Amino acid sequence: MKASQFFIATLKEAPADAEVISHQLMMRAGMIKRLSAGIYNYMPMGLRVIRKVEAIIREEMVRSGAVELLMPLVQPAELWQESGRFQAYGPELLRLKDRHDRDFVVQPTSEEVITDIARQELRSYRQLPKNFFHIQTKFRDERRPRFGVMRGREFTMKDAYSFDRDKDGAAKSYDIMFAAYKRIFDRFGLQYRAVAADTGAIGGDLSHEFQVIADTGEDAIVYCPTSDYAANVELAEGIALGTRAAPGEAMVKTPTPGKSTCADVAALLGLPLQRTVKSLVLATDQLNEAGDVIKTTVWLLLVRGDHDLNEVKTGKVEGLKQGWRFATASEIEDHFGCKPGYLGPVSTKKPVKVIADRTVAAMSDFICGANQADFHITGVNWGRDLPEPDLVADIRNVVAGDPSPDGKGVLAIQRGIEVGHVFYLGTKYSKSMNANYLDENGKPQPMEMGCYGIGVTRILGAAIEQNHDERGIVWPAAIAPFAVVVCPIGYDRSAEVRAAADQLHETLGAAGIDVMLDDRGERPGAMFADWELIGAPLRVVISDRGLKAGTVEVQGRREAQASTVALAEAAALVKERLGA
The missing domain is CATH 3.90.960.10 (YbaK/aminoacyl-tRNA synthetase-associated domain)
Structure with missing residues (x-):
């Protein structure tokens, strides 16, 4: 890809209403453009990141055995009335009527629709287990949308739903999804924790949140540095501190x-x-x-x-x-x-x-x-x-230094941003919506369900909150809009620079590397500032001075100094660095 063929629109200053760093940097890097409160246009640079996030999710979901479908954004209210959520969901559920005065909702999630599909299509125990997923636009009418894509009204989410014969089967499906989520977040290149979470009004005992670690996160994550214990603060168990002594004072x-x-x-x-x-x-x-x-x-x-x-x-x-x-x-x-x-x-x-x-x-x-x-x-x-x-x-919040409930150390607390959740639903929806299968004896049984979500567009904000510096975004290579940017100095003035840059661009592209050639003819300072703001993981600088010595400069986004390498070795070094 060449910059002249793409769309790059960076800003020196963030809009005044951009509150958190991810919102500020996404606006400045030209990744999103506000249309209305909590609703954004995803510009070409931001959309590239979204597509990479979706590709990783899709690959790992399919690898886990899940089957992709696509459910509609607008859903008939009858299904939500059947589950009892049409009124219970509250004002965040956007309700509307069509020209025939029929009630509809703009989906915030799809339990009702997928349960309707399952009760029609999954008739026999022989068809179970089954896991369906889709990646679809969602809408939640937040009272106060804020923090850019972190708490917007319209967003993209991957939601999956498993159907099993019994609780044991549902637990196996849950474990499969838990493992898939770990692979997904590992591939994103983000520091995260999977923490035990409260199951809320649904009940049950299987629920984990996937939290991206960030000092600016809204959630408190409790963990034990010397063991595997981790939970969100709502669930973390508070051990009794001390033992009761005999009275030593008068009242x-x-x-x-x-x-x-x-x-x-x-x-x-x-x-x-x-x-x-x-x-x-x-x-x-x-x-x-x-x-x-x-x-x-x-x-x-x-x-x-x-x-x-x-x-x-x-x-x-x-x-x-x-x-x-x-x-x-x-x-x-x-x-x-x-x-x-x-x-x-x-x-x-x-x-x-x-x-x-x-x-x-x-x-x-x-x-x-x-x-x-x-x-x-x-x-x-x-x-x-x-x-x-x-x-x-146990009715209190734990604090740092409390004994870990597993007896293997003391607790620490860090901040996190919830970007994924795996959840055992049980028969909450299958019973209310009569989603039954016939068992081996021909008797109807309610299907055991699980649901599994990842906030696709929220990943962008969380990744930036975790990975940024004073110059801009520092994307992990797997989800960066471009893995490497070739920055030729004097591309519009030097035939030698242009030829070398074009050749390197072609070589890297042929190797399957997502490369951007900045052929805009910008001054070095402005060009470098743009790509540091956008967050390209690797930058290759080609100049007349370097070419006279047969060299180019390769610099990682987190590195303070560039490495000088032979032009002939540049492509191999870039492949090696990105592979590592």
Whole structure:
């Protein structure tokens, strides 16, 4: 490819609304152009990256035994009503009507359509297992689209769906997809982690997120550097810190005027924050058939003062699984006789259900609110000063330095960007949509399903967030728009330079290398700046001065200095460098 035949449109400055580095660099490198909030034109340079990402995904999906099809962007609402998601999905689902006033949706995902295909086509156990995938445009009507392609409204996703006879078969399909995803991300050349993830409302125990490591990532990844343990922060297990000691202090009601936070109380008393206990008040409502509240239960959740409540874990606690909310100010005052900031489990005004985090249950001589403004209680002990908690559960976020749940070290935390997810669905869709197969005895059985997604266009943003410097993008070679750029100095003025550049371009292209020849006649500084911004992994500079010595310069995008090599050896060196 020659630059004069391509489309290159770089910018010196990023638009003011480009918030994160990937958004800024993609705009500056001419890879995307904003059409509307969260909706972008993918320009030729960006589309080349997308096509390379798709090619790797497609090759590995086919290698894994998955079969490609293509499902429509616009889907009939009847299928979504059948699964129960037409209303449940919420405002992110773009709903529309056709000229006949029939309801449709613009797909954010395709579980309903693929289940409809499966119930029509997969009739017998002999046809299972089967895995279908497609790479298709998706649309989610984000309230606040931001970060460029990282959280846009329109995007491209590869989604796959497996169908099996039973849970054992589904687990095998899951493992196959997990292995395929590892190959995909290895080939992308990205640093990533596959972390155990929460399964959400669907339930089950098989779910992994593939997270690209980046300091700017929205997600917290918990891992053990000395073992294979890895999970997202919503799922990572918090081990009890310490064991409960015998009481060593008397319980004392202590004035803490104006000090309503654990940190302020600890500072006032000159004690470690780890001695304090934080109180959070939740409520659950029991409804009648008409949807009216007939009973409200108030819950007091206790975590150590330096810890934070994990709402995902909280939603799995017995008694809270059916849904909870934070208690209202009036409910708090009614049960504790006090406003938030001074709440605690000792002598509440009305009975409440007490859930203690594992670490809190192991504490002694701790500090908590006195249920009276401007007072806290020190020296509080379970059993002596208040009953044992109604329930002990893991309800906190882990922190760096916590023991690893596998007992093989301590936890560390890093940031990541979720770009892939493998998920065991079970029979959630097959049962609601009556997707059954006939078993060996001729009896209908619901198919066991799994779903597996990769955010194709999100890969671009994640790769840039992980791989960039002050000059621009640093693409891994496998997904760079061009693997190597030939930069001739004076291409429009020197016949020798032009001949050498054309020959090298032809040789590399014939070898199957994705090469760009910059024949625009730009000044060296401007030409180099463009390709450093765009992020070509290798650059070959050809000049009259070098040709007189029979040499050219080869430089990797991450390298500070170029290597001088013989012109005759340049093509072989480029092949070797890209192969490595």
